[in-house]
Amino acid sequence: MRKIRSLLLATGCLMILLGPRALASVQVEDVRLWRAPDHTRVVLDLSGPTTHKVLELKNPSRLVLDLNDAALAEALTDLPLEGTPIARVRSGIREGQDLRVVFDLSANVKTKSFQLAPNERTGHRLVLDLFDAESSGQPAIAPPKKTVKTADARRPVVVAIDAGHGGEDPGASGPKKLREKHVVLQIANRLKSKLDASPEFRPVMIRTGDYYITHKGRRDLARKNQADLFISIHADAFNHPSANGASVYALSTRGATSTTAQFLADKENAADLVGGVAVSDMDDVLAGVLTDLSMTGTLDSSLSVGAEVLGEMGKVAPRLHKTKVEQAAFLVLKSPDIPSILVETGFISNPKESSLLATPSYQDKMATAIFRGVQRWFKSNPPPGTVFARANPDATVTERTVKVVRGDTLSGIAAKYAVSVDELVRSNSLPSKTIKVGQVLVIPESG
Numbered sequence: 001m002r003k004i005r006s007l008l009l010a011t012g013c014l015m016i017l018l019g020p021r022a023l024a025s026v027q028v029e030d031v032r033l034w035r036a037p038d039h040t041r042v043v044l045d046l047s048g049p050t051t052h053k054v055l056e057l058k059n060p061s062r063l064v065l066d067l068n069d070a071a072l073a074e075a076l077t078d079l080p081l082e083g084t085p086i087a088r089v090r091s092g093i094r095e096g097q098d099l100r101v102v103f104d105l106s107a108n109v110k111t112k113s114f115q116l117a118p119n120e121r122t123g124h125r126l127v128l129d130l131f132d133a134e135s136s137g138q139p140a141i142a143p144p145k146k147t148v149k150t151a152d153a154r155r156p157v158v159v160a161i162d163a164g165h166g167g168e169d170p171g172a173s174g175p176k177k178l179r180e181k182h183v184v185l186q187i188a189n190r191l192k193s194k195l196d197a198s199p200e201f202r203p204v205m206i207r208t209g210d211y212y213i214t215h216k217g218r219r220d221l222a223r224k225n226q227a228d229l230f231i232s233i234h235a236d237a238f239n240h241p242s243a244n245g246a247s248v249y250a251l252s253t254r255g256a257t258s259t260t261a262q263f264l265a266d267k268e269n270a271a272d273l274v275g276g277v278a279v280s281d282m283d284d285v286l287a288g289v290l291t292d293l294s295m296t297g298t299l300d301s302s303l304s305v306g307a308e309v310l311g312e313m314g315k316v317a318p319r320l321h322k323t324k325v326e327q328a329a330f331l332v333l334k335s336p337d338i339p340s341i342l343v344e345t346g347f348i349s350n351p352k353e354s355s356l357l358a359t360p361s362y363q364d365k366m367a368t369a370i371f372r373g374v375q376r377w378f379k380s381n382p383p384p385g386t387v388f389a390r391a392n393p394d395a396t397v398t399e400r401t402v403k404v405v406r407g408d409t410l411s412g413i414a415a416k417y418a419v420s421v422d423e424l425v426r427s428n429s430l431p432s433k434t435i436k437v438g439q440v441l442v443i444p445e446s447g
Helices: 002-018 180-196 215-224 259-269 271-275 289-296 298-313 351-357 360-380 387-391 410-416 421-427
Strands: 026-035 039-046 052-057 062-067 070-072 086-094 098-105 109-116 124-132 157-163 201-205 229-236 247-251 326-328 340-347 400-403 440-443
Touching: 052 109, 062 109, 062 124, 157 180, 157 215, 180 201, 180 229, 180 340, 180 360, 215 229, 229 360, 247 259, 247 298, 259 271, 259 326, 298 340, 298 360, 340 351, 340 360, 351 360, 410 421, 421 440
Parallel strands: 026 070, 070 098, 157 201, 157 229, 229 340, 247 326
Antiparallel strands: 026 039, 039 124, 052 062, 062 098, 086 098, 109 124, 247 340, 400 440
Protein backbone atom coordinates (compact mmCIF):
# COMPACT_ATOMS: atom_id res chain seq x y z
CA MET A 1 0.00 0.00 0.00
CA ARG A 2 2.84 2.36 0.88
CA LYS A 3 4.36 1.76 -2.60
CA ILE A 4 1.05 2.58 -4.26
CA ARG A 5 0.71 5.81 -2.25
CA SER A 6 4.26 6.76 -3.17
CA LEU A 7 3.56 6.07 -6.84
CA LEU A 8 0.35 8.13 -6.79
CA LEU A 9 2.12 10.96 -5.00
CA ALA A 10 4.97 10.93 -7.50
CA THR A 11 2.53 10.87 -10.42
CA GLY A 12 0.59 13.78 -8.92
CA CYS A 13 3.76 15.81 -8.46
CA LEU A 14 4.78 15.08 -12.04
CA MET A 15 1.35 16.20 -13.31
CA ILE A 16 1.67 19.43 -11.36
CA LEU A 17 5.15 20.03 -12.75
CA LEU A 18 4.17 19.26 -16.34
CA GLY A 19 0.83 21.07 -16.11
CA PRO A 20 -1.98 20.65 -18.68
CA ARG A 21 0.40 19.37 -21.36
CA ALA A 22 0.53 16.02 -19.63
CA LEU A 23 -3.27 15.85 -19.31
CA ALA A 24 -4.25 16.88 -22.82
CA SER A 25 -4.65 14.16 -25.44
CA VAL A 26 -3.80 16.50 -28.35
CA GLN A 27 -0.67 18.61 -28.57
CA VAL A 28 -0.43 21.76 -30.68
CA GLU A 29 3.06 21.07 -31.98
CA ASP A 30 3.56 24.26 -33.98
CA VAL A 31 1.72 27.45 -34.94
CA ARG A 32 2.50 29.20 -38.22
CA LEU A 33 1.17 32.33 -39.88
CA TRP A 34 1.10 33.73 -43.44
CA ARG A 35 -0.17 37.03 -44.78
CA ALA A 36 -1.90 37.16 -48.20
CA PRO A 37 -3.23 40.30 -49.95
CA ASP A 38 -6.77 39.77 -48.66
CA HIS A 39 -6.45 37.55 -45.58
CA THR A 40 -4.23 36.19 -42.83
CA ARG A 41 -3.87 32.43 -42.39
CA VAL A 42 -2.99 30.76 -39.08
CA VAL A 43 -2.11 27.04 -39.16
CA LEU A 44 -1.90 24.86 -36.06
CA ASP A 45 -0.05 21.54 -36.42
CA LEU A 46 -1.77 18.96 -34.22
CA SER A 47 -0.67 15.60 -32.88
CA GLY A 48 -4.14 14.21 -33.58
CA PRO A 49 -7.75 15.15 -34.34
CA THR A 50 -9.76 17.37 -32.02
CA THR A 51 -12.85 19.57 -32.05
CA HIS A 52 -12.78 23.33 -31.95
CA LYS A 53 -14.97 26.42 -31.71
CA VAL A 54 -14.35 30.01 -32.83
CA LEU A 55 -15.91 33.00 -31.05
CA GLU A 56 -15.84 36.63 -32.18
CA LEU A 57 -15.96 39.14 -29.33
CA LYS A 58 -16.21 42.94 -29.33
CA ASN A 59 -15.06 45.80 -27.09
CA PRO A 60 -12.21 45.10 -27.39
CA SER A 61 -12.23 43.25 -30.70
CA ARG A 62 -10.80 39.75 -30.38
CA LEU A 63 -11.08 36.27 -31.80
CA VAL A 64 -11.24 33.29 -29.45
CA LEU A 65 -10.24 29.78 -30.58
CA ASP A 66 -11.13 26.92 -28.23
CA LEU A 67 -9.68 23.43 -28.75
CA ASN A 68 -11.03 20.54 -26.75
CA ASP A 69 -8.61 18.45 -24.70
CA ALA A 70 -5.54 20.19 -26.16
CA ALA A 71 -2.43 21.97 -25.02
CA LEU A 72 0.45 23.93 -26.52
CA ALA A 73 3.71 22.03 -26.78
CA GLU A 74 5.59 25.35 -26.75
CA ALA A 75 4.72 28.93 -25.87
CA LEU A 76 3.33 31.15 -28.64
CA THR A 77 6.22 33.41 -29.60
CA ASP A 78 7.76 35.01 -32.69
CA LEU A 79 4.67 34.91 -34.90
CA PRO A 80 5.09 37.44 -37.78
CA LEU A 81 2.16 39.72 -36.85
CA GLU A 82 3.36 42.83 -38.68
CA GLY A 83 0.98 43.80 -41.49
CA THR A 84 -1.80 41.56 -40.15
CA PRO A 85 -5.00 42.47 -38.26
CA ILE A 86 -3.66 40.54 -35.24
CA ALA A 87 -2.15 42.79 -32.57
CA ARG A 88 -1.33 40.10 -30.00
CA VAL A 89 -1.77 36.36 -29.38
CA ARG A 90 -2.22 34.82 -25.93
CA SER A 91 -3.27 31.44 -24.64
CA GLY A 92 -4.45 29.61 -21.56
CA ILE A 93 -6.22 26.51 -20.23
CA ARG A 94 -9.95 26.59 -19.49
CA GLU A 95 -12.32 24.09 -17.90
CA GLY A 96 -9.54 21.76 -16.87
CA GLN A 97 -7.75 20.78 -20.05
CA ASP A 98 -9.17 22.73 -23.01
CA LEU A 99 -6.86 25.13 -24.81
CA ARG A 100 -8.02 28.69 -25.45
CA VAL A 101 -6.07 30.90 -27.89
CA VAL A 102 -7.05 34.57 -28.02
CA PHE A 103 -6.20 36.81 -30.97
CA ASP A 104 -6.42 40.51 -30.09
CA LEU A 105 -7.45 42.32 -33.28
CA SER A 106 -6.60 45.78 -34.61
CA ALA A 107 -9.10 45.57 -37.51
CA ASN A 108 -12.38 43.89 -38.35
CA VAL A 109 -12.17 40.45 -39.97
CA LYS A 110 -14.38 37.68 -41.31
CA THR A 111 -13.31 34.26 -40.13
CA LYS A 112 -13.33 30.74 -41.47
CA SER A 113 -11.88 27.64 -39.81
CA PHE A 114 -11.54 24.00 -40.78
CA GLN A 115 -9.48 20.91 -39.94
CA LEU A 116 -7.41 18.88 -42.39
CA ALA A 117 -6.73 15.17 -42.15
CA PRO A 118 -3.15 13.91 -42.54
CA ASN A 119 -1.69 13.27 -45.97
CA GLU A 120 1.65 11.94 -47.18
CA ARG A 121 3.38 15.26 -46.47
CA THR A 122 1.60 16.73 -43.44
CA GLY A 123 -0.14 15.63 -40.25
CA HIS A 124 -3.37 16.85 -38.64
CA ARG A 125 -3.88 20.60 -39.06
CA LEU A 126 -6.34 23.27 -37.97
CA VAL A 127 -6.58 26.23 -40.35
CA LEU A 128 -7.93 29.62 -39.30
CA ASP A 129 -8.41 32.20 -42.06
CA LEU A 130 -8.98 35.85 -41.12
CA PHE A 131 -10.32 37.69 -44.16
CA ASP A 132 -10.05 41.47 -44.23
CA ALA A 133 -13.43 43.08 -43.59
CA GLU A 134 -13.56 44.69 -47.03
CA SER A 135 -12.67 41.38 -48.70
CA SER A 136 -15.30 38.98 -50.05
CA GLY A 137 -13.22 35.98 -49.06
CA GLN A 138 -12.06 35.62 -52.68
CA PRO A 139 -8.48 36.13 -53.93
CA ALA A 140 -7.56 39.78 -54.32
CA ILE A 141 -7.68 41.24 -57.83
CA ALA A 142 -4.72 43.24 -59.06
CA PRO A 143 -5.77 46.68 -60.35
CA PRO A 144 -5.36 47.24 -64.10
CA LYS A 145 -2.15 48.98 -65.08
CA LYS A 146 -2.57 52.38 -66.67
CA THR A 147 -1.81 52.21 -70.37
CA VAL A 148 -0.70 54.82 -72.85
CA LYS A 149 -3.62 56.14 -74.89
CA THR A 150 -3.48 55.30 -78.56
CA ALA A 151 -5.39 56.65 -81.50
CA ASP A 152 -7.63 53.60 -81.75
CA ALA A 153 -7.48 52.77 -78.00
CA ARG A 154 -6.36 49.20 -78.59
CA ARG A 155 -5.49 47.34 -75.45
CA PRO A 156 -2.36 45.44 -74.41
CA VAL A 157 -2.46 41.64 -74.11
CA VAL A 158 -3.13 40.52 -70.53
CA VAL A 159 -0.86 37.72 -69.29
CA ALA A 160 -1.64 36.06 -65.94
CA ILE A 161 1.59 34.82 -64.28
CA ASP A 162 1.05 32.11 -61.70
CA ALA A 163 3.93 31.20 -59.40
CA GLY A 164 3.07 27.69 -58.23
CA HIS A 165 2.60 26.55 -54.62
CA GLY A 166 3.26 29.03 -51.78
CA GLY A 167 2.61 29.38 -48.06
CA GLU A 168 1.75 26.08 -46.41
CA ASP A 169 2.70 24.28 -49.63
CA PRO A 170 6.44 24.68 -50.36
CA GLY A 171 6.26 22.54 -53.50
CA ALA A 172 9.29 20.42 -54.35
CA SER A 173 12.56 20.62 -52.45
CA GLY A 174 16.11 20.60 -53.76
CA PRO A 175 19.60 20.39 -52.28
CA LYS A 176 20.57 23.01 -49.69
CA LYS A 177 16.88 23.38 -48.69
CA LEU A 178 15.98 25.12 -51.96
CA ARG A 179 12.18 25.45 -52.14
CA GLU A 180 10.16 25.44 -55.32
CA LYS A 181 7.75 28.10 -54.07
CA HIS A 182 10.58 30.64 -53.68
CA VAL A 183 12.34 29.86 -56.97
CA VAL A 184 9.22 30.06 -59.12
CA LEU A 185 8.10 33.34 -57.53
CA GLN A 186 11.50 34.84 -58.37
CA ILE A 187 11.21 33.67 -61.99
CA ALA A 188 7.61 34.95 -62.13
CA ASN A 189 8.69 38.39 -60.90
CA ARG A 190 11.41 38.52 -63.55
CA LEU A 191 8.88 37.58 -66.24
CA LYS A 192 6.53 40.28 -64.96
CA SER A 193 9.30 42.90 -65.26
CA LYS A 194 9.93 41.95 -68.89
CA LEU A 195 6.24 42.07 -69.77
CA ASP A 196 5.85 45.35 -67.87
CA ALA A 197 8.61 46.90 -69.96
CA SER A 198 6.69 46.20 -73.16
CA PRO A 199 3.66 48.34 -74.10
CA GLU A 200 2.24 45.27 -75.83
CA PHE A 201 1.52 43.49 -72.52
CA ARG A 202 -0.15 43.95 -69.16
CA PRO A 203 1.08 41.29 -66.71
CA VAL A 204 -1.01 40.20 -63.73
CA MET A 205 0.64 38.35 -60.84
CA ILE A 206 -1.59 35.62 -59.42
CA ARG A 207 0.58 35.17 -56.32
CA THR A 208 2.69 38.11 -55.11
CA GLY A 209 4.09 36.64 -51.88
CA ASP A 210 4.48 33.53 -49.75
CA TYR A 211 0.88 32.37 -49.38
CA TYR A 212 -1.27 29.67 -50.93
CA ILE A 213 -4.06 30.07 -53.49
CA THR A 214 -6.30 27.17 -54.55
CA HIS A 215 -6.28 25.90 -58.13
CA LYS A 216 -9.74 27.36 -58.63
CA GLY A 217 -8.66 30.65 -57.03
CA ARG A 218 -5.79 30.96 -59.48
CA ARG A 219 -8.06 30.41 -62.47
CA ASP A 220 -10.66 32.80 -61.05
CA LEU A 221 -8.05 35.55 -60.68
CA ALA A 222 -7.02 35.11 -64.30
CA ARG A 223 -10.62 35.33 -65.50
CA LYS A 224 -11.44 38.36 -63.34
CA ASN A 225 -8.43 40.14 -64.77
CA GLN A 226 -9.66 39.17 -68.28
CA ALA A 227 -6.40 37.41 -69.12
CA ASP A 228 -5.54 36.40 -72.70
CA LEU A 229 -3.00 33.83 -71.48
CA PHE A 230 -2.36 31.97 -68.20
CA ILE A 231 1.17 30.75 -67.40
CA SER A 232 1.76 28.59 -64.31
CA ILE A 233 5.47 28.39 -63.41
CA HIS A 234 6.94 25.41 -61.54
CA ALA A 235 10.21 23.56 -60.87
CA ASP A 236 9.84 19.81 -61.38
CA ALA A 237 10.87 17.02 -59.02
CA PHE A 238 11.16 13.27 -59.29
CA ASN A 239 11.99 10.43 -56.93
CA HIS A 240 15.40 10.00 -58.57
CA PRO A 241 17.92 12.88 -58.76
CA SER A 242 19.02 11.92 -62.29
CA ALA A 243 15.73 13.19 -63.82
CA ASN A 244 16.39 16.45 -65.66
CA GLY A 245 15.20 18.86 -68.33
CA ALA A 246 12.73 21.73 -68.77
CA SER A 247 9.25 21.10 -70.17
CA VAL A 248 5.89 22.68 -71.01
CA TYR A 249 2.46 21.17 -70.39
CA ALA A 250 -1.08 21.86 -71.58
CA LEU A 251 -4.39 20.38 -70.50
CA SER A 252 -5.38 16.95 -71.78
CA THR A 253 -8.97 15.97 -72.55
CA ARG A 254 -8.19 12.27 -72.97
CA GLY A 255 -5.45 11.37 -70.51
CA ALA A 256 -1.75 12.02 -69.99
CA THR A 257 0.62 11.80 -72.94
CA SER A 258 3.27 10.06 -70.83
CA THR A 259 3.85 8.43 -67.47
CA THR A 260 5.91 11.43 -66.39
CA ALA A 261 3.09 13.82 -67.32
CA GLN A 262 0.62 11.78 -65.28
CA PHE A 263 3.01 11.65 -62.31
CA LEU A 264 3.49 15.41 -62.42
CA ALA A 265 -0.24 16.15 -62.79
CA ASP A 266 -1.07 13.94 -59.81
CA LYS A 267 1.56 15.69 -57.71
CA GLU A 268 0.49 19.20 -58.70
CA ASN A 269 -3.22 18.45 -58.32
CA ALA A 270 -2.61 17.31 -54.74
CA ALA A 271 -1.30 20.77 -53.83
CA ASP A 272 -4.69 21.89 -52.48
CA LEU A 273 -4.45 19.18 -49.81
CA VAL A 274 -1.02 20.40 -48.75
CA GLY A 275 -1.84 24.09 -49.14
CA GLY A 276 -4.78 23.78 -46.76
CA VAL A 277 -8.17 23.91 -48.49
CA ALA A 278 -11.48 23.06 -46.84
CA VAL A 279 -13.34 20.15 -48.41
CA SER A 280 -16.23 22.50 -49.18
CA ASP A 281 -13.86 24.72 -51.18
CA MET A 282 -12.22 21.96 -53.21
CA ASP A 283 -12.18 22.51 -56.94
CA ASP A 284 -15.47 21.75 -58.67
CA VAL A 285 -14.77 21.71 -62.41
CA LEU A 286 -17.95 21.77 -64.46
CA ALA A 287 -18.48 18.64 -66.53
CA GLY A 288 -18.80 20.71 -69.68
CA VAL A 289 -15.40 22.42 -69.39
CA LEU A 290 -13.54 20.00 -71.63
CA THR A 291 -16.29 20.24 -74.23
CA ASP A 292 -16.05 24.02 -74.02
CA LEU A 293 -12.29 23.83 -74.59
CA SER A 294 -12.66 21.85 -77.80
CA MET A 295 -15.43 24.15 -79.03
CA THR A 296 -13.64 27.44 -78.47
CA GLY A 297 -10.18 26.38 -79.59
CA THR A 298 -8.63 27.26 -76.25
CA LEU A 299 -6.77 23.98 -76.07
CA ASP A 300 -5.34 24.39 -79.58
CA SER A 301 -4.08 27.83 -78.62
CA SER A 302 -2.54 26.42 -75.43
CA LEU A 303 -0.59 23.82 -77.40
CA SER A 304 0.51 26.40 -79.95
CA VAL A 305 1.78 29.03 -77.49
CA GLY A 306 3.33 26.23 -75.42
CA ALA A 307 5.35 25.09 -78.43
CA GLU A 308 6.74 28.61 -78.91
CA VAL A 309 7.71 28.87 -75.25
CA LEU A 310 9.28 25.40 -75.26
CA GLY A 311 11.33 26.30 -78.33
CA GLU A 312 12.78 29.34 -76.58
CA MET A 313 13.43 27.41 -73.37
CA GLY A 314 15.43 24.89 -75.40
CA LYS A 315 17.91 27.66 -76.18
CA VAL A 316 18.75 28.32 -72.51
CA ALA A 317 18.04 25.09 -70.62
CA PRO A 318 20.82 22.47 -70.49
CA ARG A 319 18.29 19.97 -71.77
CA LEU A 320 14.59 19.67 -72.58
CA HIS A 321 12.83 16.81 -70.81
CA LYS A 322 10.58 16.41 -73.87
CA THR A 323 10.88 18.15 -77.25
CA LYS A 324 7.15 18.70 -77.58
CA VAL A 325 4.39 20.05 -75.34
CA GLU A 326 3.02 17.28 -73.14
CA GLN A 327 -0.51 17.01 -71.80
CA ALA A 328 -2.22 15.87 -68.61
CA ALA A 329 -5.29 16.78 -66.53
CA PHE A 330 -3.81 19.68 -64.54
CA LEU A 331 -6.55 21.33 -62.45
CA VAL A 332 -4.88 24.74 -62.63
CA LEU A 333 -5.12 24.72 -66.46
CA LYS A 334 -8.86 24.02 -66.68
CA SER A 335 -10.06 27.47 -67.77
CA PRO A 336 -12.69 27.22 -70.51
CA ASP A 337 -11.81 30.48 -72.23
CA ILE A 338 -8.13 31.23 -71.52
CA PRO A 339 -5.20 29.50 -73.26
CA SER A 340 -3.23 28.03 -70.35
CA ILE A 341 0.20 26.39 -70.03
CA LEU A 342 2.27 24.99 -67.17
CA VAL A 343 6.01 25.61 -67.45
CA GLU A 344 8.47 23.35 -65.63
CA THR A 345 11.69 25.35 -65.54
CA GLY A 346 13.81 22.33 -64.61
CA PHE A 347 14.13 19.57 -62.01
CA ILE A 348 14.81 21.11 -58.61
CA SER A 349 15.51 17.56 -57.40
CA ASN A 350 18.47 17.33 -59.79
CA PRO A 351 21.63 18.77 -58.13
CA LYS A 352 22.95 20.45 -61.30
CA GLU A 353 19.63 21.98 -62.32
CA SER A 354 18.87 22.97 -58.75
CA SER A 355 22.13 24.94 -58.65
CA LEU A 356 21.14 26.72 -61.87
CA LEU A 357 17.61 27.48 -60.67
CA ALA A 358 19.00 29.12 -57.56
CA THR A 359 21.02 31.69 -59.55
CA PRO A 360 19.56 35.07 -60.61
CA SER A 361 21.26 34.83 -64.01
CA TYR A 362 19.60 31.53 -64.93
CA GLN A 363 16.25 32.69 -63.55
CA ASP A 364 16.51 35.73 -65.81
CA LYS A 365 17.40 33.60 -68.85
CA MET A 366 14.39 31.37 -68.21
CA ALA A 367 12.08 34.39 -67.80
CA THR A 368 13.44 35.85 -71.04
CA ALA A 369 12.79 32.58 -72.89
CA ILE A 370 9.18 32.48 -71.70
CA PHE A 371 8.71 36.14 -72.65
CA ARG A 372 10.10 35.65 -76.16
CA GLY A 373 7.95 32.59 -76.79
CA VAL A 374 4.82 34.42 -75.66
CA GLN A 375 5.66 37.52 -77.68
CA ARG A 376 6.30 35.52 -80.84
CA TRP A 377 3.01 33.66 -80.52
CA PHE A 378 0.92 36.78 -80.05
CA LYS A 379 2.60 38.48 -83.01
CA SER A 380 1.41 35.60 -85.19
CA ASN A 381 -1.95 35.21 -83.42
CA PRO A 382 -3.01 38.70 -82.36
CA PRO A 383 -6.29 38.80 -80.39
CA PRO A 384 -8.82 41.23 -81.90
CA GLY A 385 -8.66 44.71 -80.43
CA THR A 386 -5.13 44.40 -79.05
CA VAL A 387 -1.93 46.30 -79.74
CA PHE A 388 -0.64 43.24 -81.60
CA ALA A 389 -3.57 43.39 -84.04
CA ARG A 390 -2.77 47.03 -84.82
CA ALA A 391 0.96 46.40 -85.18
CA ASN A 392 0.49 43.45 -87.53
CA PRO A 393 -2.61 44.05 -89.65
CA ASP A 394 -1.46 41.45 -92.19
CA ALA A 395 -1.39 38.62 -89.63
CA THR A 396 -3.92 35.88 -90.09
CA VAL A 397 -6.64 36.51 -87.54
CA THR A 398 -9.26 33.82 -87.40
CA GLU A 399 -12.77 34.58 -86.27
CA ARG A 400 -12.75 34.78 -82.50
CA THR A 401 -15.61 33.24 -80.57
CA VAL A 402 -16.29 33.09 -76.86
CA LYS A 403 -18.63 30.76 -75.05
CA VAL A 404 -20.51 32.53 -72.25
CA VAL A 405 -19.80 31.08 -68.81
CA ARG A 406 -21.33 31.84 -65.43
CA GLY A 407 -20.59 35.41 -64.33
CA ASP A 408 -20.08 36.82 -67.85
CA THR A 409 -21.83 40.01 -68.92
CA LEU A 410 -22.06 41.58 -72.35
CA SER A 411 -20.34 44.73 -71.10
CA GLY A 412 -17.55 42.67 -69.50
CA ILE A 413 -16.90 40.74 -72.71
CA ALA A 414 -16.97 43.97 -74.70
CA ALA A 415 -14.40 45.55 -72.36
CA LYS A 416 -12.07 42.55 -72.57
CA TYR A 417 -11.95 42.61 -76.39
CA ALA A 418 -12.02 46.42 -76.74
CA VAL A 419 -15.29 46.52 -78.68
CA SER A 420 -18.55 48.23 -77.87
CA VAL A 421 -21.64 46.50 -76.57
CA ASP A 422 -23.51 47.69 -79.65
CA GLU A 423 -20.91 46.05 -81.92
CA LEU A 424 -21.39 42.77 -80.08
CA VAL A 425 -25.16 43.05 -80.41
CA ARG A 426 -24.94 43.77 -84.15
CA SER A 427 -22.34 41.09 -84.93
CA ASN A 428 -24.37 38.42 -83.19
CA SER A 429 -27.84 39.68 -84.18
CA LEU A 430 -28.86 39.69 -80.53
CA PRO A 431 -32.49 40.60 -79.83
CA SER A 432 -31.43 42.25 -76.55
CA LYS A 433 -28.40 42.79 -74.35
CA THR A 434 -29.15 39.69 -72.31
CA ILE A 435 -26.83 36.69 -72.75
CA LYS A 436 -27.10 33.14 -71.48
CA VAL A 437 -24.59 30.61 -70.16
CA GLY A 438 -23.50 28.35 -73.03
CA GLN A 439 -24.18 30.95 -75.73
CA VAL A 440 -21.37 31.38 -78.31
CA LEU A 441 -20.60 34.98 -79.32
CA VAL A 442 -18.56 36.16 -82.29
CA ILE A 443 -16.09 38.90 -81.33
CA PRO A 444 -15.90 41.56 -84.06
CA GLU A 445 -12.62 43.18 -85.01
CA SER A 446 -12.56 46.72 -83.59
CA GLY A 447 -11.68 49.51 -85.91
